[in-house]
Amino acid sequence: MITLSAADTFRGLLPVLRPEWRGMLWSYAVGTASALTLAGVTILTAWVVGHAVVERTAPEPAWWAVIIGLVLLRVVLTWREMDVSHALAYRVLARLRMALFDAYARSVPGRRREHSGRAATVAMDDIEKLEFFYAHTIAQIGASLTLFTASLTTASILLPEAGIVVFTGSLVLASSALYWARTARRLGEQEQRERSDLSTRIVDALGALREVLAYGLSPQVVAETGAATARATAIARRRELLAQLVTSLREFVTTAVVIGVIVVGSAAAGVLSDTAQTRLSPAELPALIALALVGVAAVTDATATFTRLHPLVAGAERVSSGINRPPVVAVSDNPRQLPPGALGLRFRDVCFAYEDRPPVLTSWSMEVAPGAHVGLKGPSGSGKSTVIALAARLWDPSSGIVELVTPRGEGVSVADVDDRALREAVALVDQDSVLFHGTVRDNLLRGGAPRPDSELNTMMERVGAADWIGLDDDLGEAGVRLSGGQRARLCLARALVRRPRVLLVDEVTASLDPATERVISDVIADFPGTVLVASHRAETLARLEHVVEVAGAAPARPGSAPSRGPDPDRT
Missing domain, CATH: 1.20.1560.10 (ABC transporter type 1, transmembrane domain)
Incomplete structure (x- = not known):
């Protein structure tokens, strides 16, 4: 028995x-x-x-x-x-x-x-x-x-x-x-x-x-x-x-x-x-x-x-x-709605470590003003992707606060925001983004509000995908019929169709050819909201207004971490 x-x-x-x-x-x-x-x-x-x-x-x-x-x-x-x-x-x-x-x-x-x-x-x-x-x-x-x-x-x-x-x-x-x-x-x-x-x-x-x-x-x-x-x-x-x-x-x-x-x-x-x-x-x-x-x-x-x-x-x-596995993201008992308008990002004394590993970030702080386009650079393992994941609230930091900030500087912790409102305001595109089995239309609308085909076709043209694929084309499992550059374009289009206020991009151009990288960078540069990009490609970072170096567990160098808007000295 x-x-x-x-x-x-x-x-x-x-x-x-x-x-x-x-x-x-x-x-x-x-x-x-x-x-x-x-x-x-x-x-x-x-x-x-x-x-x-x-x-x-x-x-x-x-x-x-x-x-x-x-x-x-x-x-x-x-x-x-x-x-x-x-x-x-x-x-x-x-x-x-x-x-x-x-x-x-x-x-x-x-x-x-x-x-x-x-x-x-x-x-x-x-x-x-x-x-x-x-x-x-x-x-x-x-x-x-x-x-x-x-x-x-x-x-x-x-x-x-x-x-x-x-x-x-x-x-x-x-x-x-x-x-x-x-x-x-x-x-x-x-x-x-x-x-x-x-x-x-x-x-x-x-x-x-x-x-x-x-x-x-x-x-x-x-x-x-x-x-x-x-x-x-x-x-x-x-x-x-x-x-x-x-x-x-x-x-x-x-x-x-x-x-x-x-x-x-x-x-x-x-x-x-x-x-x-x-x-x-x-x-x-x-x-x-x-x-x-x-x-x-x-x-x-x-x-x-x-x-x-x-x-x-x-x-x-x-x-x-x-x-019954323990959550890495705590559920707020009293979730808050986000204020309307542009939103920026603020990291205050953030610490984070993966399970059974040394800390990746220690007392790390940075601010991205609403509407600013900021890049993160640093060697592999320095914590660039971790910063992006914390901003998207895939994980919660071990200590410290990640906030969405208004143009007046008022901050709302992402841990206190209603999850649906957070996902509508913040969109993530990373190197390992997955396309689901189904048509292009199914993928573009996945998890978002309905959009007319005219808007979807416009977005496909913006990312340079309208010439080689249509909305009714089937992608196969995980987009198996597409190249890496084609998947990156569709994943970016899927994020932009949601009309987010903050766009997070993690190493999307890491393995792309120069022509595809240029298209992706142009689309990101034209995004009207706040952008935070993690990349080790100089060509990608060059299109951004400001670049912050992530130095792993060590705090960022004074003067390099804060980003409150466009850098007038950057060309």
Whole structure:
């Protein structure tokens, strides 16, 4: 059976599924009604067969009506149970994935040393397995326990000795899983770990496909993948053999219970002796046996289900860990709206460090006046991209304040701003910006307000993309059909379509040819709002009004950090 810690893990995900609790209860109710209906058909059939054989009496018409009604009810309930559980499964899947996505949105994986392959395994494989558990397995276990309770109670009323036999056998069946719990869970965790590592290897290989081909690593990748698959398969085979062994034990116990009920029932019916005192009619003995078999089978099903939950425990722990991951961006209890008009940026004594790494910024300050175009330069690792990310509030600083400022110098901390208002006012374009699967129009409007095609076409012309692609053209996954320069133009167009007041650009021109860099720089130079650009390209920085050097953890040099508007000495 699952341990208390495993039960706590499954229970820990229930708050996320609170809106689906009613559906879970309904699934349990329908499943229980279906199981009780089938049990009723089985027991009534055994009862009438017993009377037909022993007393040589034919079933009454009322019995046929009841049996036909129960069979029809069972058909309807079975269909309804499938309908309810499948609909609930899709909702559970959506709830868990949305909760995981929200957790990742609050805690950007890039700040931590995490692997996207493991994240993909959690989002796809683990949650897909858990959806069936919450949508069907819980209801199935509940229905089995309810059916066992009803069978045990009825058997005890009819013949207490039969109730004792059923209870004892069920206790042995339930205890059988405990003997193998530790081994089953260990094998389940090993299998899940091997499959997670396999997903990681595949993601790595697909993400570096050019390097794999260029360096002739294909045989090595295939061999490692095959070895990992073989290990996972071997563990699964061992787990299956263990399950078959336990199943054989349960079948033996079930047979023993049936024999025991036959013995005590026959004794009570006077079949084994010539005594005139009987507590049970011989004609009722088949029904009692069927009743005992229904109860034991329910315990067997519940115990087998519990045993199969072991591989899910590790997945549930990963999903729970992902959903409950600590946020890197705190949610404001009383969010503020931004004032209208132009906005600038102000960094005041900002400190920031990535997880388990030395600080990138220490007591770093800078101000960008509303409408100013400012560049950030410095060696790789100096913190340019970190400054851009903090301005976009992808992360919160360890200490210090990042503010949006008005022309009058009034500042509003980005941590206090309503998130939707912040995303409408501040747009980010970085070197790793991703285009989504879909058309150009879909990407330009992603997350923003509707815009007419005329405005979208105008923006496409501004970034120099109208000549080689149209709004209805499909981009493929992550814009795979486009070059780096083409992706950069569309990502910039997507940001500008939102009509932001602050434009943040991080190394967009780093690997572009001079002609594309010139186009991108021209568009940025024409932007009417505030611009903050991080770049190591002299050509890109030359188009900006002022340039600030970011010196890593050391404070910026006096006189170089503040930027309150255009620099009249810069040409």
